[in-house]
Amino acid sequence: MIENKVAYITGGTKGVGYGIAKILLENGVSVAFSGRKKGDVEKVVTELKQYSQNVLGIVSDVKNLENESETVKNIIEKFGRLDFVIANAGLGIFKPVDQLSADEWNEMIETNLTGVFYTLKASVEELKKTEGYYITISSLAGANFFENGTGYNASKFGVVGFTQAAMIDLRKYNIKSTVIMPGSVATNFNGNIPSEKDAWKIQPEDMGNLVLDVLKMNPRVLPSKIEFRATKPNS
Ligand SMILES: NC(=O)c1ccc[n+]([C@@H]2O[C@H](COP(=O)([O-])OP(=O)(O)OC[C@H]3O[C@@H](n4cnc5c(N)ncnc54)[C@H](OP(=O)(O)O)[C@@H]3O)[C@@H](O)[C@H]2O)c1
Helix, strand or coil: CCCCCEEEECCCCCHHHHHHHHHHHHCCCEEEEEECCHHHHHHHHHHHCCCCCCEEEEECCCCCHHHHHHHHHHHHHHHCCCCEEEECCCCCCCCCCCCCCHHHHHHHHHHHHHHHHHHHHHHHHHHHHHCCEEEEECCHHHCCCCCCCHHHHHHHHHHHHHHHHHHHHHHHHCCEEEEEEECCECCCHHHCCCCHHHCCCECHHHHHHHHHHHHHCCCCCCCCEEEECCCCCCC
16 A cells, blocks of 8 residues: 555656656655755745645755755655655766866766765665655666766666665665666756657656556565666667
8 A cells, every 4th residue: 555655765756756746646656755955845836736736846956965855854844754765866967987077976976876875865864764765766877888988887786786785785674675777768868858759668657657666566575676678779
């Protein structure tokens, strides 16, 4: 039963996080989501209220542990509990390794990898109380390396290893953990503007439905690592 449970999704202002927020709200879950800019967060709260009133938008940068701890406090104040944490926020900068700057490397690693740890660090005591669920969004780039992908590949391979090791630590507390590794999703990632050309891709709602299915699984089973791809890639 997932009705009346509470989810926190990092990076819910657009793309994958937005799609997950929409589907969870439609299915009776209260949703808190984050983004870095107040104006964007407020706009998305208004949009998401068409699906359910039980939505909370919070300005938080996953690179900042204090932000994440404050966010979890706000969620508990508003909803009283936290059941599902979806560490989704991420970005990609794609350049040959000799042209990738230290700042670009740090931005990816701190957001995509350290951020995933900070979000768990801030929420794990609440997840213990609810015997909740921790889901991370890695990528097929967390298993397959490619040209211009050094920083992104490193961060996403890292998320796969991190989540699987965390899964072993956390299941002692009846907390489940899953790493989802999507292929191409029709989002704003890497400057993309979603349009009809993206019809072949995974859609943000597909990500939401996958998360919903995972959360609804019988407590005795745990899909710890999921590769999720478009049926017919258009490449
Ligand atoms: N799109 C794909 O093809 C694809 C494939 C595999 C995996 N993924 C992964 O899916 C996740 C979501 O990406 P997306 O495709 O939905 O991209 P997107 O459309 O660009 O959305 C990224 C989201 O992350 C948030 N975000 C970025 N940095 C943040 C930070 N430091 N703190 C808090 N929020 C932050 C953004 O919010 P603000 O800009 O409002 O702060 C936005 O809501 C990423 O981890 C990405 O690596 C994407």
